[in-house]
Amino acid sequence: MxxxxxxxxxxxxxxxxxxxxxxxxxxxxxxxxxxxxxxxxxxxxxxxxxxxxxxxxxxxxxxxxxxxxxxxxxxxxxxxxxxxxxxxxxxxxxxxxxxxxxxxxxxxxxxxxxxxxxxxxxxxxxxxxxxxxxxxxxxxxxxGISAQDGNTLSEQIGIEAEKERLKKIIVELERKARKEVQSKRKFELHRKIGEYKKRLEVM
Structure with missing residues (x-):
């Protein structure tokens, strides 16, 4: 097989x-x-x-x-x-x-x-x-995961799992931001989205 x-x-x-x-x-x-x-x-x-x-x-x-x-x-x-x-x-x-x-x-x-x-x-x-x-x-x-940047395979798996977690958070926050009507709350959601995207970029 x-x-x-x-x-x-x-x-x-x-x-x-x-x-x-x-x-x-x-x-x-x-x-x-x-x-x-x-x-x-x-x-x-x-x-x-x-x-x-x-x-x-x-x-x-x-x-x-x-x-x-x-x-x-x-x-x-x-x-x-x-x-x-x-x-x-x-x-x-x-x-x-x-x-x-x-x-x-x-x-x-x-x-x-x-x-x-x-x-x-x-x-x-x-x-x-x-x-x-x-x-x-x-x-x-x-x-489909292989070790990168000097990481062990286990470390890389952890990094990829964290990337997926952040992506899910971003998607959820973007969904909330689209529905939010209060400008102050919408601004805060976009600020958080920006923070999570920056964390994702450096991983």
């Missing part, structure tokens, strides 16, 4: 019942219900490790697992996908699948996602001298 080496293929189903038993505290009551409403099946499809691809591990990345999650709808709760990333205690590349389309998701300080695509449109390359470099390349492939 996605041009990953055949040596990495394992195809091991993970039954939801086992997940509920192992993580009963994290998936109790309503959380379990929402999890079940989103996810129909989970399968480990690939293991990228020194044994399967002859790339050396590092302390923080000893292996990378590819997990395919069969969804019931594209309108899923992101918390359930983030939860899968955290529960296994491993570096996971998640392949979300529904109605013949795929979305990649990966957790690196936060949940990052790709656009929905057909299988033939997705190519995953295993590049790097160690598994940390391979992991970073997967993060970039999924998110």
């Amino acid at each position: 996605f041009d990953l080496p055949r040596s990495t293929e394992i195809r091991k189903p993970i039954h939801k019942k086992l997940i509920y038993q192992k993580f009963s505290a994290e998936l109790d009551g309503e959380k379990r219900k929402r999890f079940d409403e989103d996810i129909s099946r989970i399968t480990v499809t690939n293991e990228i490790s020194e044994k399967s691809v002859n790339i050396r591990p590092v302390d923080e990345v000893s292996s990378i697992f590819v997990i395919q999650i069969e969804l019931k709808s594209k309108e899923y709760n992101e918390r359930n996908i983030a939860l899968v990333s955290k529960l296994f205690g491993q570096k996971l590349l998640l392949v979300l699948h529904v109605d013949g389309e795929y979305q990649l998701a990966i957790y690196e300080t936060q949940l990052l996602k790709s656009e929905w695509k057909k299988e033939a449109e997705i190519k995953l390359r295993i590049d790097g001298l160690d598994l940390r470099t391979v992991w970073n390349s997967f993060v970039t492939a999924v998110s």
